[in-house]
Every structure is written in structure tokens, then in C-alpha cells.
Amino acid sequence: MPVSDYYDGVKFVTSNPLDGATKLTPLFLVLLIIEATDLMFALDNVPALFSIVPSVTPGSCCRRLSPLLSALVYCGYARLVPSL
Numbered sequence: 001m002p003v004s005d006y007y008d009g010v011k012f013v014t015s016n017p018l019d020g021a022t023k024l025t026p027l028f029l030v031l032l033i034i035e036a037t038d039l040m041f042a043l044d045n046v047p048a049l050f051s052i053v054p055s056v057t058p059g060s061c062c063r064r065l066s067p068l069l070s071a072l073v074y075c076g077y078a079r080l081v082p083s084l
């Protein structure tokens with residue numbers, strides 16, 4: 001998906017009023033980099049967590065991914081509603 005050259009407030013996806021093309025904003029790229037870094041550190045800490053507390057479930061390690069998952073669900077819902 002193409003990336004626009006400008007920020008559009010707090011939106012992650014914007015559309016050009018002239019031709020209607022949908023583009024990602026640079027803010028989305030910033031979010032993507034931050035979440036990828038967060039995921040990398042979360043996966044790096046899982047073995048250390050199991051060595052300290054052996055009774056931890058893998059589901060509790062992924063609690064930090066909930067903002068990413070909610071953003072993905074919101075983006076999917078925002079795209080679904082106009083198509084209905």
C-alpha cells in the first residue's frame with residue numbers, strides 16, 4: 001500500500017480528495033516500527049520468564065500485544081463498515 005507524504009492528524013490511513021486513492025500515513029509506519037520493536041523484546045523475554053517462573057502460561061506473555069491486536073481489529077472493522 002502506498003504511503004502519503006504528509007500526516008493527516010491522528011489517522012493511520014488517509015484518502016486523497018482529488019483521486020480518492022487510499023494511502024497509509026507516516027504515523028502508521030511509526031506505529032509499525034514501535035510495535036515490531038515491542039514484539040521483538042517480548043519474544044526475547046519469554047525464555048527468561050520461563051526460567052524465573054516456570055508456572056507462567058504463554059498467554060500471559062502476550063499481554064503486551066493487546067494494543068496491536070486491538071488496532072488490527074479496529075482497522076479491519078473500519079474497512080468493513082463502509083463496504084456494508
